[in-house]
Amino acid sequence: MKPRTMFEKIWDNHVIHAEENKPSLLYIDLHLVHEVTSPQAFEGLRLAGRKVRRPDLTFATVDHNVPTTNRSLPIEDPISRQQIETLQQNCKEFGITLFDLDSKEQGVVHVMGPELGLTHPGKTIVCGDSHTSTHGAFGALAFGIGTSEVEHVLATQCLQQKKPKTLEVHVEGDLPLGVTAKDLILAIIAKWGTDFATGYVIEYTGEAIKKLSMEERMTVCNMSIEAGARAGLIAPDETTFEYLKGRQFAPKGEEWDKAVEAWRKLVTDEGAEYDRRVVIDASTIEPQVTWGTSPGMGIGITGVVPAPEDFATENERKAAQKALEYMGLEPHTPMTKIQIDRVFIGSCTNGRIEDLRAAAKIANGYKVAPHVQAMVVPGSGMVKEQAEKEGLDKIFIEAGFEWREPGCSMCLAMNPDVLAPGERCASTSNRNFEGRQGRGGRTHLVSPEMAAAAAIAGHFVDVRNWEVKAKEEKAHGTV
Numbered sequence: 228m229k230p231r232t233m234f235e236k237i238w239d240n241h242v243i244h245a246e247e248n249k250p251s252l253l254y255i256d257l258h259l260v261h262e263v264t265s266p267q268a269f270e271g272l273r274l275a276g277r278k279v280r281r282p283d284l285t286f287a288t289v290d291h292n293v294p295t296t297n298r299s300l301p302i303e304d305p306i307s308r309q310q311i312e313t314l315q316q317n318c319k320e321f322g323i324t325l326f327d328l329d330s331k332e333q334g335v336v337h338v339m340g341p342e343l344g345l346t347h348p349g350k351t352i353v354c355g356d357s358h359t360s361t362h363g364a365f366g367a368l369a370f371g372i373g374t375s376e377v378e379h380v381l382a383t384q385c386l387q388q389k390k391p392k393t394l395e396v397h398v399e400g401d402l403p404l405g406v407t408a409k410d411l412i413l414a415i416i417a418k419w420g421t422d423f424a425t426g427y428v429i430e431y432t433g434e435a436i437k438k439l440s441m442e443e444r445m446t447v448c449n450m451s452i453e454a455g456a457r458a459g460l461i462a463p464d465e466t467t468f469e470y471l472k473g474r475q476f477a478p479k480g481e482e483w484d485k486a487v488e489a490w491r492k493l494v495t496d497e498g499a500e501y502d503r504r505v506v507i508d509a510s511t512i513e514p515q516v517t518w519g520t521s522p523g524m525g526i527g528i529t530g531v532v533p534a535p536e537d538f539a540t541e542n543e544r545k546a547a548q549k550a551l552e553y554m555g556l557e558p559h560t561p562m563t564k565i566q567i568d569r570v571f572i573g574s575c576t577n578g579r580i581e582d583l584r585a586a587a588k589i590a591n592g593y594k595v596a597p598h599v600q601a602m603v604v605p606g607s608g609m610v611k612e613q614a615e616k617e618g619l620d621k622i623f624i625e626a627g628f629e630w631r632e633p634g635c636s637m638c639l640a641m642n643p644d645v646l647a648p649g650e651r652c653a654s655t656s657n658r659n660f661e662g663r664q665g666r667g668g669r670t671h672l673v674s675p676e677m678a679a680a681a682a683i684a685g686h687f688v689d690v691r692n693w694e695v696k697a698k699e700e701k702a703h704g705t706v
């Protein structure tokens with residue numbers, strides 16, 4: 228048999244019907260649902276008198292609209308309240324498991340799925356949410372779908388899909404100390420742009436990827452969509468199996484052994500060809516900060532804000548000009564001179580336990596700068612519980628961070644956590660579009676370590692020498 232990529236194997240395993248030059252019909256193994264993109268889908272089912280075909284393969288949670296301060300209902304905002312209540316009713320009516328506000332499993336859908344062990348290698352996973360690509364970290368073919376597709380999957384457990392092409396992003400070398408998975412994916416997008424992977428499924432390969440923990444792999448795959456990709460994939464290995472073993476919905480006993488045996492066979496065969504391949508050397512990457520209004524407008528912390536004339540094409544120059552105006556930044560300003568007002572640590576990109584540990588390590592023993600308002604929002608109730616067990620909440624609170632309830636929070640302005648116009652935020656989320664965190668708000672995407680360090684210094688700093696620098700600055704009374 229011809230050698231195949233991991234993508235081709237998963238695809239072939241799920242095609243129910245294929246015709247030349249037409250989208251294929253795929254079987255879907257797991258459907259995740261949240262309150263924002265599901266109401267019309269359920270309504271469509273109801274109007275058509277249909278049922279959910281596989282309620283046992285469908286799991287829901289509330290995340291985008293939930294307040295992160297006070298969880299007691301009713302929720303103030305009428306639209307948010309309606310969306311949440313509608314999901315509660317729909318799950319009841321159609322027999323779907325909902326991880327609701329009062330359950331400790333509730334959280335951002337892409338944090339919740341993996342940590343419950345719902346996400347397995349080789350599965351097809353969909354959700355009415357673009358960052359479904361996160362689950363690709365397990366070697367699952369996972370992608371976002373629109374509301375009408377949500378309805379289709381609810382009704383049939385199948386989905387029409389045009390077969391994407393394959394792109395290998397090979398990461399050679401090692402990530403330097405203080406440089407994280409977030410910096411890696413921001414650097415990849417800065418290097419090749421926000422549409423370099425349009426029409427492709429990315430498979431990340433190479434030593435640097437193999438060395439990443441599951442949570443770091445999720446950070447990388449999460450932002451595949453910001454590179455335009457349909458999905459991101461990482462081959463399952465011991466790290467994957469170790470993470471999954473024993474989780475609530477992971478296979479148990481003999482089933483587990485059988486599953487692992489099958490998962491091992493999913494990896495790309497030697498000699499299999501991708502449609503395209505790019506290579507990046509991890510050892511050249513610095514901690515990243517975005518300066519503009521697209522995730523591709525990123526630069527290393529030792530750099531300066533670029534000038535429009537630095538760009539090769541007229542379109543890029545115009546985009547840079549517009550972004551700089553919106554962001555209120557002068558070209559050539561050193562990145563470390565940019566003062567911030569707010570810090571948000573959380574989201575499906577960086578709201579997991581390892582992210583909180585990393586941020587707490589930086590913040591431990593320091594105080595948030597007086598002009599900065601900083602918050603830490605665990606990605607799920609389970610992350611929150613674990614963090615509190617480890618005392619991370621105390622470290623953050625003592626340093627002056629707010630410690631919140633789980634949800635999407637300030638990743639996007641769909642709940643009370645928003646930036647005021649003109650406010651500048653160091654954010655561990657994945658999108659920095661105009662107004663993403665509140666109308667007129669300015670977002671800089673960074674890693675959790677960089678966000679925590681910026682909270683304390685009041686401006687961006689290079690975390691690679693955080694300990695040394697912070698002590699010096701403390702001695703000089705500038706922190």
Ligand SMILES: CC(C)[C@H](C(=O)O)[C@@H](O)C(=O)O
Pocket residue numbers: 263264291355356357358371639
């Ligand atoms: C609200 C939802 C549809 C949206 C998405 O699809 O990604 C959101 O999660 C986001 O991050 O912008």
Ligand code: SF4
Pocket residue numbers: 290291335336337356358574575576634635638639656657
């Ligand atoms: S945390 Fe942000 S990116 Fe993730 S699902 Fe929520 S809004 Fe979308």
